[in-house]
Amino acid sequence: xxxxxxxxxxxxxxxxxxxxxxxxxxxxxxxxxxxxxxxxxxxxxxxxxxxxxxxxxxxxxxxxxxxxxxxxxxxxxxxxxxxxxxxxxxxxxxxxxxxxxxxxxxxxxxxxxxxxxxxxxxxxxxxxxxxxxxxxxxxxxxxxxxxxxxxxxxxxxxxxxxxxxxxxxxxxxxxxxxxxxxxxxxxxxxxxxxxxxxxxxxxxxxxxxxxxxxxxxxxxxxxxxxxxxxxxxxxxxxxxxxxxxxxxxxxxxxxxxxxxxxxxxxxxxxxxxxxxxxxxxxxxxxxxxxxxxxxxxxxxxxxxxxxxxxxxxxxxxxxxxxxxxxxxxxxxxxxxxxxxxxxxxxxxxxxxxxxxxxxxxxxxxxxxxxxxxxxxxxxxxxxxxxxxxxxxxxxxxxxxxxxxxxxxxxxxxxxxxxxxxxxxxxxxxxxxxxxxxxxxxxxxxxxxxxxxxxxxxxxxxxxxxxxxxxxxxxxxxxxxxxxxxxxxxxxxxxxxxxxxxxxxxxxxxxxxxxxxxxxxxxxxxxxxxxxxxxxxxxxxxxxxxxxxxxxxxxxxxxxxxxxxxxxxxxxxxxxxxxxxxxxxxxxxxxxxxxxxxxxxxxxxxxxxxxxxxxxxxxxxxxxxxxxxxxxxxxxxxxxxxxxxxxxxxxxxxxxxxxxxxxxxxxxxxxxxxxxxxxxxxxxxxxxxx
Numbered sequence: 001x002x003x004x005x006x007x008x009x010x011x012x013x014x015x016x017x018x019x020x021x022x023x024x025x026x027x028x029x030x031x032x033x034x035x036x037x038x039x040x041x042x043x044x045x046x047x048x049x050x051x052x053x054x055x056x057x058x059x060x061x062x063x064x065x066x067x068x069x070x071x072x073x074x075x076x077x078x079x080x081x082x083x084x085x086x087x088x089x090x091x092x093x094x095x096x097x098x099x100x101x102x103x104x105x106x107x108x109x110x111x112x113x114x115x116x117x118x119x120x121x122x123x124x125x126x127x128x129x130x131x132x133x134x135x136x137x138x139x140x141x142x143x144x145x146x147x148x149x150x151x152x153x154x155x156x157x158x159x160x161x162x163x164x165x166x167x168x169x170x171x172x173x174x175x176x177x178x179x180x181x182x183x184x185x186x187x188x189x190x191x192x193x194x195x196x197x198x199x200x201x202x203x204x205x206x207x208x209x210x211x212x213x214x215x216x217x218x219x220x221x222x223x224x225x226x227x228x229x230x231x232x233x234x235x236x237x238x239x240x241x242x243x244x245x246x247x248x249x250x251x252x253x254x255x256x257x258x259x260x261x262x263x264x265x266x267x268x269x270x271x272x273x274x275x276x277x278x279x280x281x282x283x284x285x286x287x288x289x290x291x292x293x294x295x296x297x298x299x300x301x302x303x304x305x306x307x308x309x310x311x312x313x314x315x316x317x318x319x320x321x322x323x324x325x326x327x328x329x330x331x332x333x334x335x336x337x338x339x340x341x342x343x344x345x346x347x348x349x350x351x352x353x354x355x356x357x358x359x360x361x362x363x364x365x366x367x368x369x370x371x372x373x374x375x376x377x378x379x380x381x382x383x384x385x386x387x388x389x390x391x392x393x394x395x396x397x398x399x400x401x402x403x404x405x406x407x408x409x410x411x412x413x414x415x416x417x418x419x420x421x422x423x424x425x426x427x428x429x430x431x432x433x434x435x436x437x438x439x440x441x442x443x444x445x446x447x448x449x450x451x452x453x454x455x456x457x458x459x460x461x462x463x464x465x466x467x468x469x470x471x472x473x474x475x476x477x478x479x480x481x482x483x484x485x486x487x488x489x490x491x492x493x494x495x496x497x498x499x500x501x502x503x504x505x506x507x508x509x510x511x512x513x514x515x516x517x518x519x520x521x522x523x524x525x526x527x528x529x530x531x532x533x534x535x536x537x538x539x540x541x542x543x544x545x546x547x548x549x550x551x552x553x554x555x556x557x558x559x560x561x562x563x564x565x566x567x568x569x570x571x572x573x574x575x576x577x578x579x580x581x582x583x584x585x586x587x588x589x590x591x592x593x594x595x596x597x598x599x600x601x602x603x604x605x606x607x608x609x610x611x612x613x614x615x616x617x618x619x620x621x622x623x624x625x626x627x628x629x630x631x632x633x634x635x636x637x638x639x640x641x642x643x644x645x646x647x648x649x650x651x652x653x654x655x656x657x658x659x660x661x662x663x664x665x666x667x668x669x670x671x672x673x674x675x676x677x678x679x680x681x682x683x684x685x686x687x688x689x
Contacts, residue, residue, distance in 0.1 A: 029054045044074060044082035051089065057096060057241060058278045060317065064093040081122070084113035088126055091133075096281060098319025099357070100136035101626050105612045107133060109501060121162070124153035128166045135173045138360075139624075142614065143173045164193035164202045171209055175216065183213050201242075204233035208246055211253070220253045227253060244270045244282045248289060255293055263293055284313040284322045288329065295333050303333050324354045324362035331369045335376070344373045356673060364393035392554045505562040505625070506574040506608045506651060507633035508547070510538070510581060512555045513601040513642050531555060534600065537584050545577040550625060556637075557581075560625060563613050571608055571654040575661065575682055578604045578645045586643065605636025606682075607648040635671040639679060649678035660685050 033046035047070055055063035071086035091106025107130035114123035127150035134143035147170045154162045171186030187209045194202030211226030227249045234243035247270035254263035267290050274282040291306030307330040314323035331346030351366035367390040374383035512534075538557050542549045547561035547570070559577065562570030585602040592599035609629035632648060640646030646666075647655075655661060662685045668676035 040076070040079060040082075044070070044079070044085075048082070048085055048089065056089075056093060057281065060093040060096040063096075064090050067093065080113065080117050081119055084110045084117075084119075085122070087113070088129070092129065095133055095136070097317055098281075098321050100133040101139070104130050104133040104137065104139075105627060108612050108614070120153055121157060121159060124150045124157070124159065124166070125162055127153070128162065128169050131166070131169045131173065135169070135176055138176070140173055140177050144170070147173065160193050160197055161199060161202065164190045164197070164199065164206070167193065168202070168206055168209055171213075175209075175213060180213055180216060184210070187213065200233050200237055201239065204230045204237070204239070204242060204246070207233070208242075208249060211249060215249075215253055215256070218256075220257045224250065224253045240273055240277055241279060241282070244273050244279065244286070247273070248282070248286055251289055251293075255289070255296075260293065260297065264290070267293070280313040280316040281319065281322075284310045284317065284319065284326070287313070288322065288326060291326075291329060291333075295329065295336075300333050300337050304330060307333070320353050320357040321359055321362060324350045324359065324366065327353070328362065328366045328369050331366075331373070335369065335373055340373050340376050344370065344377070347373060360393055364390055367393060389554075500564075500614065501610060501612050502563050502566055503610050504566070504570070504608060505560050505611045505613075505629065506547075506570045506606060506654075507560045507611070507625070507630055508558065508574050508578050509605045509634050509637040510557040510578075511603050511637050512585075513603060530600070534585065534588070538581055541577050541580050541584070544580075545573045547573055547577055548623070550623070558630075560611070563611070563625070564623070571651050572658050572661075574606055575645065575647065575651070575655055578606055579682070579684060582643065582645055601642045603637050603640045603642055604645045605633055605638070605640050605647075606645060606651050607633035607636050608651040608654060632671075632674060632677075635674050635677075636679065639669050639671045639677075641681075644681045645683070647680050647682050649680070652678075652680045652682075655682070 030050070032050045033043050035043050038046070051063050051066045051070070055066060067086045067089040071083050071090070074080075074083040074086060087106060088110045091103040091110070093103075094100070094106065095103035107126055110126055111123060111130075114120075114126060127146050131143045131147035131150065134140070134146060147166055150166045151163065151170070154166055167186045167190035171183045171190060174180075174183035174186060187206050191203060191206045191210070194206060207226045208230040211223040211230065213223075214220070214226065215223035227246055231243060231246035231250060234240075234246055247266045251263045251265075251267035251270065254260075254266060267286055271283060271286040271290065274286055287306045287310030291303045291310065294300075294303035294306060307326050310326045311323065311330070314326060327346045327350035331343040331350065334340075334346060335343040347366050347369040351363060351370065354360075354362035354366055367386045370386040371383050371390055374380070374386055535552055535557060538559070539549055542559045545561070546567075547559050548563055550558040550560055552558070559574070560570075561567075561574040561577075567573075582602060582604055585600055589599040589601060607629060609627070609632065611625040611627040611629050613623070613625045636646050636648055652663060656663065662683055664681040664683075666679040666681065669679045671677045671679075
């Protein structure tokens, strides 16, 4: 693609954007920089800032298109930095649109680009942004690893401003984990760095973060002091977007201490400012808080009006988290107003949206609403199903948090033990020298008591060393239980494991039909036993075929072939594993039928495509994958049929000539969120059609 063609493409995108958004803008958008009259660095810097200032927060979808155009334009020699910056900006638009893990995926793609050109400063800044994205996506352990690397690079560069930003992000990660002590330490370090520079913007950001910590601790008066300090600085700087954030925080704190009038005053001021700059994201955020305040006061109509206005703004931002939250909030109010059917519709829409994007907390809240609504309506089966989903999601959040804490403690203990071992080694060496002198004295003087003392010391030392070795082995075993061996080795060697893009991976999803009916007829102990039996068998099957188990989500199981090391057999390996999983469930079904017991049935979906893989997880240390390939594999499962392995056309192309497999074309099948897709049922050739 020629440079001239790319420049024209960028111009076309600008023109389309100007036509599409000319109406309704509160102020005219200035034209982009003139390419012909400027050197490359000045032009691309100006063009990047033009997108950021005029589109990113008000029209993120347009900003994404313009950043794509900028990337396609920056193909000449010496323009690699701006191509990478443009790709990173595309990721930031996904963050603004409420999809932080999509944003992190783009950041991961830019890292090797900045490394290749030796741009350490921008690399560190991108790592800092990526840490923020991962934190917002609840992948806290991965965020900590990324931010630690950013801080190491920035410390070497003595980049005080970026160190302030990175410590702010680090504090936010600890805050989300509930580690308030470490969050305060990180924020204070950020304030120290920003204060040394006299950087008022960074100082205001940190003041707001400190306020959030105190609010989490329930110390709302202290929180208000920091929030007001942040707001005062932002007013002086005329930084409207960040002033809005400070005002919303102030309103939330006043609400918590019961000062409704002050809370409404601050929230409405924040809303007016957001309207003045057409900031749809903050308008929605303000309206969520205003609606919740009215709902708490029993002013149902005002609460509904706020939530519905907020929903209109989420239609522009595409933020699934806020939209799901608003729908659930609206449903709660409708339920209180005695409109259970309308409440159910809002809850069902919220649940479907949260499920589609895999955001657990909104899923849990929507399920909790539906459990109440269905029970009130006498739909006891649906109420039980919603309550079970609520309980599973709540347990999942609690369990994952506990596992994260346990794993973190175990690893820290291992490091402490190793440090103790090193220290003991030094002490032992000195002690052996001293004992050797003592030994000579004993021999010379004819006393044998010293020998016993030496032996006793040696025995204690070797027992302690053996204990340390066992602790180390235990941690090694734990690490290999949750990470692939290659990733674990990289983590131990480097202290981190970078996320990587793998061009071709085959992803498998399973889901049980009949899980709800089983949960109605079995005790929790029996249900967990049956589920554990199935998943344990699946673990053995994945190991047999050399594919990687990724995770379980409730009663769903996810695995993938072709990672962490790429191979050419991933598609057939994954299909063979899927067929064996299906057969295992079918055999169990027949045994249960003969015994007159309830049984599982299964749907399995398979799709092949690119993914980003790395150490991620929902609040825990875990190897995970993400990208559109994962979503499509899930759609293959939900679009399949019981007892069948449903594969996409992309997978079919790779395995259609494999001996031992037979395929049944299904034609174009509607897949939710994907439109019509070609699908195939696959089975062993020895099976009957």
